[in-house]
Amino acid sequence: MFSDKCRQSYINELNGIKQQGIFKQERFIHAPQGAEIEVEFPAGASTKKVINMCANNYLGLSSHPEVVKAAHEGLDVRGYGMSSVRFICGTQDIHRQLENKLTEFLGTEDTLLFPSCMDANAGVFEAVLTDQDVMIADRLVHASIVDGMRLCKAAQDTYKHSDMEHLEAKLQEHQDKRNRMIITDGVFSMDGDLAKLDKIVELAEKYDAMVFVDESHASGFIGKTGRGTHEHCGVLGHIDIITTTLGKALGGASGGCVSGRRELVELCRQRARPYLFSNTVAPVIVYGALKVMDLISKTTERRDKLEQNTIYWRKLLKDAGFDIKEGESPIVPVMLYNAKLAQDIATDLYAEGIYAIGFFFPVVPKGQARIRTQLSAAHEKHHLDKAIEAFTKVGKKYNVLGKGKKEIIEMYGM
Amino acid sequence: MDDKEMKKMVLDYVKREYLEEGDDREITESTPLISGGIVDSFSMVSLKRFLEKKFSIAIPDADASPEAFDTVNSIVALVNRFIK
Numbered sequence: 001m002f003s004d005k006c007r008q009s010y011i012n013e014l015n016g017i018k019q020q021g022i023f024k025q026e027r028f029i030h031a032p033q034g035a036e037i038e039v040e041f042p043a044g045a046s047t048k049k050v051i052n053m054c055a056n057n058y059l060g061l062s063s064h065p066e067v068v069k070a071a072h073e074g075l076d077v078r079g080y081g082m083s084s085v086r087f088i089c090g091t092q093d094i095h096r097q098l099e100n101k102l103t104e105f106l107g108t109e110d111t112l113l114f115p116s117c118m119d120a121n122a123g124v125f126e127a128v129l130t131d132q133d134v135m136i137a138d139r140l141v142h143a144s145i146v147d148g149m150r151l152c153k154a155a156q157d158t159y160k161h162s163d164m165e166h167l168e169a170k171l172q173e174h175q176d177k178r179n180r181m182i183i184t185d186g187v188f189s190m191d192g193d194l195a196k197l198d199k200i201v202e203l204a205e206k207y208d209a210m211v212f213v214d215e216s217h218a219s220g221f222i223g224k225t226g227r228g229t230h231e232h233c234g235v236l237g238h239i240d241i242i243t244t245t246l247g248k249a250l251g252g253a254s255g256g257c258v259s260g261r262r263e264l265v266e267l268c269r270q271r272a273r274p275y276l277f278s279n280t281v282a283p284v285i286v287y288g289a290l291k292v293m294d295l296i297s298k299t300t301e302r303r304d305k306l307e308q309n310t311i312y313w314r315k316l317l318k319d320a321g322f323d324i325k326e327g328e329s330p331i332v333p334v335m336l337y338n339a340k341l342a343q344d345i346a347t348d349l350y351a352e353g354i355y356a357i358g359f360f361f362p363v364v365p366k367g368q369a370r371i372r373t374q375l376s377a378a379h380e381k382h383h384l385d386k387a388i389e390a391f392t393k394v395g396k397k398y399n400v401l402g403k404g405k406k407e408i409i410e411m412y413g414m
Numbered sequence: 415m416d417d418k419e420m421k422k423m424v425l426d427y428v429k430r431e432y433l434e435e436g437d438d439r440e441i442t443e444s445t446p447l448i449s450g451g452i453v454d455s456f457s458m459v460s461l462k463r464f465l466e467k468k469f470s471i472a473i474p475d476a477d478a479s480p481e482a483f484d485t486v487n488s489i490v491a492l493v494n495r496f497i498k
């Protein structure tokens with residue numbers, strides 16, 4: 001029973017979160033996902049039209065007419081739900097078709113769909129590693145990977161973010177284990193930087209280790225034909241396990257997968273608990289995703305446009321005098337260092353019609369607060385021109401233009 | 415090995431293992447490592463393994479709490495419990 005005392009303890013806990021200034025509130029969007037959206041915030045306020053700079057809608061396919069049309073068709077020919085997990089009676093022909101498409105696109109041997117990439121990451125390590133193995137992860141991997149590693153009995157270790165010397169030292173230290181697995185994100189979601197997969201594969205060969213890459217923020221647009229970070233780094237076919245999501249560039253609905261060496265994927269089919277004990281993606285989504293795979297296999301138009309937008313936006317921010325994290329991905333963090341400053345600027349940007357979010361500890365390290373902007377192929381030049389106008393106006397107000405880390409911290413503290 | 419030497423050894427390891435290049439934060443024996451955001455609980459495992467190897471001890475998981483690992487001082491106190 002939920003006694004008054006019990007309730008009070010939870011109220012106190014929630015108040016603690018509020019006092020720390022990290023209480024999260026949802027914003028209701030009254031429109032399909034896109035470059036321009038209608039947002040109700042705070043709850044009950046009248047809606048406001050804003051330019052969206054914080055979606056993972058990298059290829060602008062979330063509301064693409066052809067994808068929506070395909071989803072309708074899926075609903076008509078394969079129904080709404082499966083009412084079963086995959087291995088009982090929850091697998092349709094189209095699920096396997098989508099897996100084959102993903103295998104081909106990612107350049108792997110086989111693929112298994114999961115309800116989400118969070119689920120793929122939660123299940124994969126436990127399915128393929130034992131207590132005789134070791135997992136060696138980059139310290140900035142996504143939270144879902146950290147959770148998956150916690151569920152696995154293999155020994156754990158970490159290396160400093162993208163520090164290849166440190167990784168090499170760890171690989172040497174763990175030569176006594178049966179199998180080693182290097183674990184990294186392809187594109188890191190908070191900094192937007194790319195893993196050095198060419199170097200990682202080289203080390204993996206030297207020290208007999210498998211390579212795991214989470215390509216959630218890369219699949220569909222990183223690399224010349226959008227296959228991902230492994231394509232960009234010239235190591236297609238050398239990654240042993242790729243996990244990725246259908247919930248970002250690839251249509252943005254939901255679903256994830258484990259793709260890679262045949263035997264590892266098969267072990268996931270036998271053992272991965274989120275695959276075994278949860279329904280997979282609905283037929284509607286499979287149909288939509290098949291259309292997405294079709295669209296991005298035919299032409300690189302959308303990823304090329306995203307690349308152009310990225311180059312343009314990075315230049316606009318730099319020319320305006322913002323301190324950004326350099327890189328090539330469509331994730332562009334504007335560094336502000338101070339948590340309150342990041343929040344205040346995000347609030348002012350919203351008032352100017354720009355929707356971007358401030359991130360701070362514990363999501364990013366202490367003293368690394370920022371506003372993360374994300375580009376989309378759905379953005380047109382006029383969106384970005386309007387956005388930079390707002391950024392410049394707000395940047396002036398807070399006197400951060402032309403200022404670096406040291407100066408901003410001097411003004412606002414860490 | 416006396417406490418002073420142990421503290422220096424642990425401090426050196428923490429700096430080498432957890433500070434990124436260009437990170438000029440000053441770390442002393444009483445700097446909060448975990449609550450201070452220098453070591454996260456995800457990366458703490460290598461510190462535990464280092465201590466176990468270096469001092470030939472086994473620290474049960476139940477004792478390897480974030481509180482016990484929060485400063486070099488508390489870490490050395492923990493290690494001493496298992497050496498003796």
Ligand SMILES: Cc1ncc(COP(=O)(O)O)c(C=O)c1O
Nearest residue numbers: 116117118142189216245247256
């Ligand atoms: C790197 C990374 N992996 C996995 C996920 C989880 O993806 P999904 O929404 O499919 O569970 C995310 C999404 O936030 C992510 O950024």
